Amino acid sequence: MIKELYTAENHEFKERAREVAEKAMRPVAAKYDVEQTYPWEVQKAIKEAGLSGVWIPKEYGGSGGGVLNLCLVIEEFSKACGGMGVAYAVNALGTFPIILGGTEEQKLRWLPDVASGDKLVAFGLSEKDAGSDAASMTTTAVKDGDEYVLNGEKKWNTGGAVASLNTIFAVTQPGRGARGISGIVVEKDRPGYRVGKHEDKMGIRCVPVVEIHLEDCRVPVENLLGNNEGGGFKHAMKTLDLARPGVAAQAIGLAQGAFDLAVEYTTKRQQFGQSISAFQGIQWMMADMQTQIEAARQLVHTTARAADAGAKNIGKLSAMCKLMATDTAMKVTTECVQLFGGYGYIKDYPIEKYMRDAKITQIYEGTNQIQRLVIARHILREAASRAS
Ligand code: CAA
DSSP: OGGGGGOOOHHHHHHHHHHIIIIIGGGHHHHHHTOOOOOOHHHHHHHHOOTTTSOOOGTSSSSSOOOHHHHHHHHHHHHHHHHHHHHHHHHHHHHHHHHHHHHHHHHHHHHHHHHSSOHHHHHHHBTTSSSSSSGGGGOOOEEEEEEEEEEEEEEEEEEETTOOOOEEEESSSTTGGGGGGEEEEETTTSTTEEEEEEEOOOOOOSSEEEEEEEEEEEEEEGGGGOTTTTOOHHHHHHHHHHHHHHHHHHHHHHHHHHHHHHHHHHHEEETTTTEGGGSSHHHHHHHHHHHHHHHHHHHHHHHHHHHHHTOOOOOHHHHHHHHHHHHHHHHHHHHHHHHHHGGGTTTTTHHHHHHHHHHHTTTSSSSSSHHHHHHHHHHHHHHHHHOO
């Protein structure tokens, strides 16, 4: 990262996050990976460092740091532990629909508790049979007097088991496709809201990924985001445009974190009478990896800056940075395991966890195939508008 390109505020957030990562995350990353339990002590450290609401506007209790500072913090956390990086980032994913589509009253009602770290949020879009094709969801929300009654199941709900609030997307107007979907915030203590199966995962094991069952779950009509039926799908898509740079930052953190460990290892590991970093073959691998990480990082930061500058349509950039950073993370972490040789393949060393954690970044918040679809649609739309 080129120091001079960043503001004093950027450095301050990054430094605070680095301290939390090194003191509170790295020492316990392996333990929570084995136990597959939520690291509440880490959540407490984030809260005490005042980093719980970096992206939330100041008027709702946050730091007003926007997407770039959010990405800087996620990268630092993910250098130490990819699971802890996403456990944090998912709160941005869950609050963006409120920030983008909530009324003033709704923002004041939910955001300050998240910004202070008192409440965690999750994001309920996907279902068993509605993953990439998010608009095909079947969860319904039917208005009954001054309440909505929700029925259905949400899948891949990251952080859902520990979240106090869940931003759920449901069909309020059947037959209207994407235009019939609404966003509704559901508090965990609402009757009919139940956390189901906990997934046993390859990576990001410290953050619970669960099913959420909604069984005649009643919420007041005031929980409908924007007090407006049918705008939910667009809010979900705009949310993903803002949140995908966060996944990309997680990926950059994983790649840089693994790379730093691998460089250190190769300078210590002796073979044929010298450290293996003295071999040109290893040096060229290092040069390629760091070049790819920096290129991906700059695309992530450009996207974040565009979002913070209020650029109207960041969908293409957002998909591009997610695609590039997460493919880079998978490639780099795999090569870092290679640099550790046999030791890279066993759990005595921290490196294999980076590779396991990296894999999901190519899948969640839209598979990289969906990112390519989004990018291609933008390219063709731009070409069509140039032609007309
Ligand atoms: N911003 C604003 N509006 C948008 C938009 C955007 N980025 N993208 C689409 N829309 C609008 C369209 O303009 C359209 O509006 P109109 O009806 O007014 O014309 C409407 O939304 C429907 O758009 P499409 O016809 O393009 O929708 P589609 O059904 O073809 O789907 C898709 C588009 C890009 C494939 C979308 O479904 C998608 O992003 N899928 C992936 C979903 C995803 O990322 N899921 C991950 C969830 S989070 C997770 O992984 C778990 C976790 O907890 C971390």
